[in-house]
Amino acid sequence: MNRLVITVGLVGNPNVGKTSLFNKLVGARQYVANWPGVTVTRIEGATSYKEQTLHFIDLPGLYTLSATSLDEKVTRDFLLYSPPNVTIVVIDSMSPEQGMYLLLETLELNLNVIAVFNAIDEAKKNGIKFDKSSLESYLRVPVVLTSAHTGEGITELMDTILATFRKPNRPKLLDYGPEIENKVAEFERYFEDTYNKRFLSLKLVEGDKFAMELLKKDVEPTSILPSNMSDLAIKIAKRRYDYVTNVLNRAMSNSESAITSMEAIDHVFTHKYIGIPIFFALMYLAFNFTFKASEPLVGLIEVGFQKLTDLIGSNSIFTSLISQGIINGVGSVISFIPSIFALFFALGIMEESGYLPRIAFLMDRAMYSLKLTGRSFMTLLLGFGCNVSSVMAARGLTDERERVTTILVSPFVSCSARIPVYLMIIGIAFPNHKAEAFFAMYLLSIALTALSARIINKVVMKGESIPLVMELPRYRFPSLSNVATYMWNRGKHFLQKAGTIILVASVVVWVLIYFPDPTNIENSFAAMIGKGLQFIFAPLGFQWQTVSALIFGSVAKEIIVSSFAQFYGGVGNIVLDPVTASALMVFILGYIPCFATLAAIKSETNSLKYPVISVVYSLSISYILALLVSIVGRVIV
Amino acid sequence: MKSVTIQLWIMLIASLIIGACYIFEGDLIFGIIIFVFSTVFLLGFREFGKPSYSYRIVHIYVGSILIAITSGYILASFLFSLVNLIIGEEIMNLKVSDILLMSLGVYSSYNIYRLRKNAIRPEKKDIR
Numbered sequence: 009m010n011r012l013v014i015t016v017g018l019v020g021n022p023n024v025g026k027t028s029l030f031n032k033l034v035g036a037r038q039y040v041a042n043w044p045g046v047t048v049t050r051i052e053g054a055t056s057y058k059e060q061t062l063h064f065i066d067l068p069g070l071y072t073l074s075a076t077s078l079d080e081k082v083t084r085d086f087l088l089y090s091p092p093n094v095t096i097v098v099i100d101s102m103s104p105e106q107g108m109y110l111l112l113e114t115l116e117l118n119l120n121v122i123a124v125f126n127a128i129d130e131a132k133k134n135g136i137k138f139d140k141s142s143l144e145s146y147l148r149v150p151v152v153l154t155s156a157h158t159g160e161g162i163t164e165l166m167d168t169i170l171a172t173f174r175k176p177n178r179p180k181l182l183d184y185g186p187e188i189e190n191k192v193a194e195f196e197r198y199f200e201d202t203y204n205k206r207f208l209s210l211k212l213v214e215g216d217k218f219a220m221e222l223l224k225k226d227v228e229p230t231s232i233l234p235s236n237m238s239d240l241a242i243k244i245a246k247r248r249y250d251y252v253t254n255v256l257n258r259a260m261s262n263s264e265s266a267i268t269s270m271e272a273i274d275h276v277f278t279h280k281y282i283g284i285p286i287f288f289a290l291m292y293l294a295f296n297f298t299f300k301a302s303e304p305l306v307g308l309i310e311v312g313f314q315k316l317t318d319l320i321g322s323n324s325i326f327t328s329l330i331s332q333g334i335i336n337g338v339g340s341v342i343s344f345i346p347s348i349f350a351l352f353f354a355l356g357i358m359e360e361s362g363y364l365p366r367i368a369f370l371m372d373r374a375m376y377s378l379k380l381t382g383r384s385f386m387t388l389l390l391g392f393g394c395n396v397s398s399v400m401a402a403r404g405l406t407d408e409r410e411r412v413t414t415i416l417v418s419p420f421v422s423c424s425a426r427i428p429v430y431l432m433i434i435g436i437a438f439p440n441h442k443a444e445a446f447f448a449m450y451l452l453s454i455a456l457t458a459l460s461a462r463i464i465n466k467v468v469m470k471g472e473s474i475p476l477v478m479e480l481p482r483y484r485f486p487s488l489s490n491v492a493t494y495m496w497n498r499g500k501h502f503l504q505k506a507g508t509i510i511l512v513a514s515v516v517v518w519v520l521i522y523f524p525d526p527t528n529i530e531n532s533f534a535a536m537i538g539k540g541l542q543f544i545f546a547p548l549g550f551q552w553q554t555v556s557a558l559i560f561g562s563v564a565k566e567i568i569v570s571s572f573a574q575f576y577g578g579v580g581n582i583v584l585d586p587v588t589a590s591a592l593m594v595f596i597l598g599y600i601p602c603f604a605t606l607a608a609i610k611s612e613t614n615s616l617k618y619p620v621i622s623v624v625y626s627l628s629i630s631y632i633l634a635l636l637v638s639i640v641g642r643v644i645v
Numbered sequence: 646m647k648s649v650t651i652q653l654w655i656m657l658i659a660s661l662i663i664g665a666c667y668i669f670e671g672d673l674i675f676g677i678i679i680f681v682f683s684t685v686f687l688l689g690f691r692e693f694g695k696p697s698y699s700y701r702i703v704h705i706y707v708g709s710i711l712i713a714i715t716s717g718y719i720l721a722s723f724l725f726s727l728v729n730l731i732i733g734e735e736i737m738n739l740k741v742s743d744i745l746l747m748s749l750g751v752y753s754s755y756n757i758y759r760l761r762k763n764a765i766r767p768e769k770k771d772i773r
Contacts, residue, residue: 268765269706269761271703272702272703272706272707272765273707275700275703275707276703276704276707276708277707279688281684281688282681282684282685282688285681285684286681286682286685286711288681289677289681289682292674292678293714293715293718296718296722297718297721297722300721300722300726300737301721301725302725303725304725304727304728304729304731304732304734305725307729307732307734308728308731308732311732
């Protein structure tokens with residue numbers, strides 16, 4: 009029997025559980041978050057079911073097929089130019105109106121559609137009931153009620169995919185009335201036969217710019233579009249919403265109550281006076297937890313590596329390479345793994361519960377004064393894991409000025425690579441105020457990001473922000489598996505780097521330390537490099553070891569720890585006074601984006617100009633700030 | 646209504662005492678954090694008028710969640726410090742304020758359970 013490959017596209021509004029459903033269908037572990045806009049590019053995965061191969065494509069979320077941002081365009085173009093065999097429109101059972109609106113639009117594309125009402129477990133818990141047969145009869149497509157959380161309805165969905173593939177069903181659902189239908193029929197002749205003419209004509213009536221671009225070459229949009237176009241667009245939207253409301257009135261029932269937990273929590277967490285203080289208090293707890301939870305484990309790992317180093321010794325070139333270059337170099341970085349995972353565990357709980365998107369809402373006013381919005385804030389939050397992620401996630405921002413600004417300020421968000429560097433320096437210079445110093449670095453990171461956004465908007469990218477319209481996700485109790493996935497996805501880069509780039513860099517640093525004179529580090533190549541450039545950093549009070557470590561760390565920040573450990577024969581032997589340590593941390597906060605981030609900036613902006621601006625600006629601003637800290641610190645201390 | 650107001654007073658005074666204890670024990674920042682959370686109870690008194698009854702309950706509910714989170718954090722930190730026994734270092738010493746906070750955390754958890762069951766529904770659906 010021939011094995012067919014059936015392509016299945018997953019479409020839906022942002023944050024309705026498409027990626028969770030995708031994970032359940034193909035057994036993947038793609039990162040899922042409780043806020044909109046996490047999937048910014050298509051993700052593919054395949055599974056076998058009843059001797060057929062189902063090839064699933066998880067597409068970025070969108071509210072309407074009149075796409076404006078880059079990620080929304082990915083979805084629209086995919087559906088238009090390479091339609092899948094079966095299209096699943098994922099609808100949130102707790103709030104189905106917008107999802108059903110998108111379903112109606114998708115049907116205009118003449119696709120083979122299944123409507124999936126997801127999060128049915130939550131709906132049931134809250135007294136919401138759906139009459140599936142009524143939904144199927146009014147929507148004229150197969151309907152499946154699922155829960156990506158419990159797995160309910162997943163097998164039925166797989167069977168429905170096969171059945172829909174074998175018996176395609178492409179209903180024409182809505183009649184928009186003679187005025188609009190006549191216009192649509194008139195516009196259809198302005199498009200080439202290769203396109204879906206009805207869909208594009210409807211979009212043209214709605215004033216969609218993309219549809220205008222696809223008109224035949226000799227057709228001038230302004231000459232054919234009616235003067236009452238915006239009225240017609242409103243009539244189309246109203247017709248769709250009326251239909252959705254009518255269907256829901258007949259096929260859905262719910263029990264009302266006086267006050268909900270979401271309203272209760274939002275009443276306090278988004279309070280205009282105490283919302284932000286509560287946020288900072290919770291963030292401080294998260295940072296304090298990072299230290300208290302991880303310190304014993306860090307100690308345990310450090311003791312283990314120390315014993316291993318002592319056991320091997322460093323009498324010969326080979327044993328020196330193993331004990332100093334590899335175990336001491338890489339081990340000094342690895343010992344901070346518990347701290348990194350503890351931080352992401354705490355942040356994972358905040359994000360998974362749906363709390364962090366509220367901060368975007370609270371911060372929107374402050375962000376607006378920086379010519380950014382809460383959307384940028386959410387994008388920048390991804391940078392706490394890896395700056396490359398926030399640079400990529402900026403695709404979801406519709407305003408080009410805001411997108412480029414967000415990309416350029418992303419490197420100032422303290423990524424996981426900087427965590428071991430801060431932890432090492434804080435452990436040396438601020439042993440009694442670790443959590444406070446660590447928290448201060450994150451506050452400074454936010455301040456520097458804000459300042460940079462202001463400067464970039466004044467100098468490079470001028471314009472006004474589009475006001476934030478954001479759908480807040482529901483609060484939910486964080487599941488351990490989702491928090492663990494979040495923690496793993498954010499922290500795994502660190503482990504991968506430890507086994508690759510940090511290992512290689514540690515060996516290179518060892519070579520530069522060992523040669524040409526193994527008996528005296530002051531005569532090493534590393535010392536020559538550091539001493540040669542020390543004059544630049546002399547005002548900041550940096551020794552040659554620090555200068556060399558900073559140079560090596562421009563590849564990846566963790567290499568700074570590895571270099572320090574090798575220069576001093578272990579992290580415990582490093583001596584740094586609080587002022588120099590503060591200046592060093594401030595400098596490291598922004599001194600240069602790592603190579604991977606620079607590559608991402610270049611690819612996302614399609615220009616070499618922006619990576620160059622990023623390097624020059626970050627070096628300048630971090631040097632000035634570190635100098636200020638150094639001068640002020642020495643006056644005070 | 647009277648019991649709601651009494652409940653607010655109990656939570657406010659208890660959290661203020663614990664915050665003050667942390668400050669007297671030298672943990673200034675943690676004391677401030679408890680004070681920030683106690684303002685949730687304090688602002689509950691500013692909910693006037695007929696709907697105020699529900700919203701005062703909201704302040705008890707959310708304030709209790711915050712206190713429960715904070716006491717859970719202290720408990721988790723203590724449990725993690727037990728790993729220190731393996732490497733021969735000291736475990737975290739629980740102070741008087743920590744014990745008081747954990748006790749209030751237990752009471753707050755009871756509050757959350759009780760309010761969720763009787764006064765606050767998990768979610769509401771609103772058809773436009």
